[in-house]
Amino acid sequence: MSILVNKDTRLLVQGITGKTGTFHTRQCIDYGTNVVAGVTPGKGGQLWEDSVPVCNSVAEAVKDHGANVSVIYVPPPFAADSILEAIEAEIPLVICITEGVPVGDMAEVRQRLNQSNKTRLIGPNCPGIITPGQCKIGIMPGYIHKPGRVGVVSRSGTLTYEAVWQLTSRGHGQSTCIGIGGDPINGTSQTDAVRMFNEDPETDAIIMIGEIGGSAEEEACAYIKEHVEKPVAGFIAGATAPKGRTMGHAGAIVSASGAGTAEAKFAAMEDAGVSIARNPSEIADALLKIYTP
Amino acid sequence: MNIHEYQAKQLLKDHGVPVPNGYPATTTTEVDQAIAMLDSEQAIVVKAQIHAGGRGKGTFTDGYKGGVKVVDGPEAARQAAGSMLGNTLVTAQTGPAGRKVQTLYLTEACDIDHEYYLAVVLDRETAQAVIIASTEGGMDIEAVADQTPDKIIRVPVSPATGLRPHHCRRVAFALGFAGEQIKAFSKVLAGLYRLFWEKNAMLVEINPLITTPAGDIVALDAKVSFDSNALFKHPDIVELRDLNEEDSKEVEASEFNLSYIALDGNIACLVNGAGLAMATMDIIKSCGGEPANFLDVGGGADEEQVTAAFKIILSDPNVEGILVNIFGGIMKCDIIARGIVAAARNVELTVPLVVRLEGTNVEAGKKILEDSGVALTPADSLAQAAEIITSQVKDA
Numbered sequence: 269m270s271i272l273v274n275k276d277t278r279l280l281v282q283g284i285t286g287k288t289g290t291f292h293t294r295q296c297i298d299y300g301t302n303v304v305a306g307v308t309p310g311k312g313g314q315l316w317e318d319s320v321p322v323c324n325s326v327a328e329a330v331k332d333h334g335a336n337v338s339v340i341y342v343p344p345p346f347a348a349d350s351i352l353e354a355i356e357a358e359i360p361l362v363i364c365i366t367e368g369v370p371v372g373d374m375a376e377v378r379q380r381l382n383q384s385n386k387t388r389l390i391g392p393n394c395p396g397i398i399t400p401g402q403c404k405i406g407i408m409p410g411y412i413h414k415p416g417r418v419g420v421v422s423r424s425g426t427l428t429y430e431a432v433w434q435l436t437s438r439g440h441g442q443s444t445c446i447g448i449g450g451d452p453i454n455g456t457s458q459t460d461a462v463r464m465f466n467e468d469p470e471t472d473a474i475i476m477i478g479e480i481g482g483s484a485e486e487e488a489c490a491y492i493k494e495h496v497e498k499p500v501a502g503f504i505a506g507a508t509a510p511k512g513r514t515m516g517h518a519g520a521i522v523s524a525s526g527a528g529t530a531e532a533k534f535a536a537m538e539d540a541g542v543s544i545a546r547n548p549s550e551i552a553d554a555l556l557k558i559y560t561p
Numbered sequence: 562m563n564i565h566e567y568q569a570k571q572l573l574k575d576h577g578v579p580v581p582n583g584y585p586a587t588t589t590t591e592v593d594q595a596i597a598m599l600d601s602e603q604a605i606v607v608k609a610q611i612h613a614g615g616r617g618k619g620t621f622t623d624g625y626k627g628g629v630k631v632v633d634g635p636e637a638a639r640q641a642a643g644s645m646l647g648n649t650l651v652t653a654q655t656g657p658a659g660r661k662v663q664t665l666y667l668t669e670a671c672d673i674d675h676e677y678y679l680a681v682v683l684d685r686e687t688a689q690a691v692i693i694a695s696t697e698g699g700m701d702i703e704a705v706a707d708q709t710p711d712k713i714i715r716v717p718v719s720p721a722t723g724l725r726p727h728h729c730r731r732v733a734f735a736l737g738f739a740g741e742q743i744k745a746f747s748k749v750l751a752g753l754y755r756l757f758w759e760k761n762a763m764l765v766e767i768n769p770l771i772t773t774p775a776g777d778i779v780a781l782d783a784k785v786s787f788d789s790n791a792l793f794k795h796p797d798i799v800e801l802r803d804l805n806e807e808d809s810k811e812v813e814a815s816e817f818n819l820s821y822i823a824l825d826g827n828i829a830c831l832v833n834g835a836g837l838a839m840a841t842m843d844i845i846k847s848c849g850g851e852p853a854n855f856l857d858v859g860g861g862a863d864e865e866q867v868t869a870a871f872k873i874i875l876s877d878p879n880v881e882g883i884l885v886n887i888f889g890g891i892m893k894c895d896i897i898a899r900g901i902v903a904a905a906r907n908v909e910l911t912v913p914l915v916v917r918l919e920g921t922n923v924e925a926g927k928k929i930l931e932d933s934g935v936a937l938t939p940a941d942s943l944a945q946a947a948e949i950i951t952s953q954v955k956d957a
Binding site: 373422433480507 | 683685790793820832842844846888920
């Protein structure tokens with residue numbers, strides 16, 4: 269009952285011996301995620317925390333340990349290289365948590381991704397992905413989630429936790445929650461995530477959380493209008509943000525010409541029949557208005 | 562990160578783009594030196610250097626009109642420079658407070674035959690550089706795009722191939738260039754594109770790019786902004802940063818890894834996560850309040866950071882109340898609560914404080930807040946928190 273990750277996921281952690289990588293790998297293992305290997309170039313052959321084998325390269329982790337998903341915690345200057353290495357090793361799913369990757373690096377990564385039909389990237393600058401009760405990859409707190417049938421996709425981290433917590437405390441679980449990240453150029457778009465949820469027989473309803481900047485939400489709404497019968501609810505953060513300022517996330521900016529406003533995105537949602545939460549405390553309620561589990 | 566026109570022109574010159582001869586000046590002595598080095602036969606352009614557009618149509622706070630002046634002779638140039646230097650310029654983009662002019666740029670004037678627009682930007686949707694050009698230069702390009710979209714030329718360039726001669730020819734023909742000018746224009750565009758990629762720019766813009774009566778192509782004004790996430794690659798660009806052009810509170814915040822943006826309202830907020838921080842501003846507004854800032858303390862939010870955040874918030878004299886909204890994930894609520902209590906004691910709070918905590922160890926966190934004796938109002942939900950702070954500020 270999920271997309272992309274489940275109990276069969278065999279996770280590789282790129283940057284496993286770093287402080288961030290170590291901390292979050294422990295949390296993911298505690299949640300039940302099957303971490304089969306780590307990569308830290310030069311530390312191949314060691315055991316991380318006496319349990320997880322460390323490899324020198326992604327290719328080695330795939331060949332020797334059957335890794336089929338990779339998560340990246342390496343610092344910004346090396347993140348694009350880590351993603352490219354994972355693409356070369358043909359890992360089906362790569363999740364880059366790192367915040368602060370140069371956008372030019374991501375433009376090059378996207379060109380390489382476009383040539384590859386083997387790898388999907390989630391992120392960068394994202395909380396990760398979780399299929400509650402089965403597999404947690406990333407930095408989200410596991411316990412706020414509950415197995416269920418609502419798919420959640422978002423550009424934000426803590427705002428996603430907010431929406432998930434609203435669902436869980438009203439008794440509704442999630443099939444999978446994906447944080448696609450707050451950068452201007454990323455791997456998986458809102459549209460990609462909505463499409464996967466729409467095609468997933470175990471997902472009955474969808475929550476899409478967007479932010480100001482770009483046109484990812486407008487594109488997703490065009491897809492929803494055309495293809496999606498499942499109930500969809502949505503929220504856009506940043507209605508009060510000033511023009512021309514980057515609001516924390518590199519991608520969250522209303523351009524000087526006025527493109528990428530919350531108002532335009534809410535209008536696209538309305539046009540696509542998405543149930544809108546105008547207020548971030550009403551995201552779950554907006555879904556429950558049009559969806560009875 | 563933005564830079565001044567004179568810095569942008571120097572970068573363009575380094576990349577083979579012709580710019581008028583010119584010199585920056587920060588004192589009257591430097592103004593005299595600049596004038597002495599310019600061609601005395603030509604008119605002189607005196608340009609205020611601030612990080613905002615609309616300088617030519619701007620007005621100084623003492624009534625002096627125009628932050629860009631074309632004048633004849635050294636004496637007139639000295640006078641214009643004297644009127645601008647140290648004076649505060651208000652333009653359509655500075656807001657009513659304006660910006661203090663601390664640097665001037667003095668250049669030789671050019672005779673203009675035609676004005677064009679030329680820029681390279683990164684298109685986030687296609688992850689490619691895009692050349693944007695127009696025969697309608699010298700004007701607000703957003704207005705041109707809005708009113709006469711057919712006059713905007715857009716040519717995408719894949720990072721896989723980079724800029725090729727056919728791209729340059731395509732733009733040159735579309736702008737109506739012919740003969741030797743095509744070569745000269747191609748050289749300008751190639752320099753612009755190289756600057757864009759090599760230095761991780763987000764925007765490189767020449768407006769106007771002009772042709773002189775003799776047919777030469779020259780960049781008369783320039784704007785360059787860089788990807789802040791890529792500055793680690795470019796120490797030479799970091800040196801161009803002018804902290805005078807940035808909000809002092811935003812500069813201080815960045816030293817503590819806090820993401821802060823000053824706004825006009827009176828209710829400050831302190832939130833973890835950019836999306837939740839924006840959503841918190843939105844809910845303050847929907848409750849009838851006005852947010853005083855955007856502030857993302859990030860995932861960690863330890864005592865030192867929260868203390869710094871409180872100090873920055875309170876240095877804004879407009880702030881009449883504070884809303885703290887934390888969704889504790891990996892960082893547990895009890896640890897955050899201790900940070901809030903310690904910070905509130907450190908800074909001697911004088912305005913109402915509402916704290917909403919949710920997430921890991923939330924009960925322990927709330928108990929720490931209650932037992933602390935610090936004057937604050939706890940809230941259970943985001944909506945409730947926003948309602949309480951807006952009504953407390955209204956009643957005060």
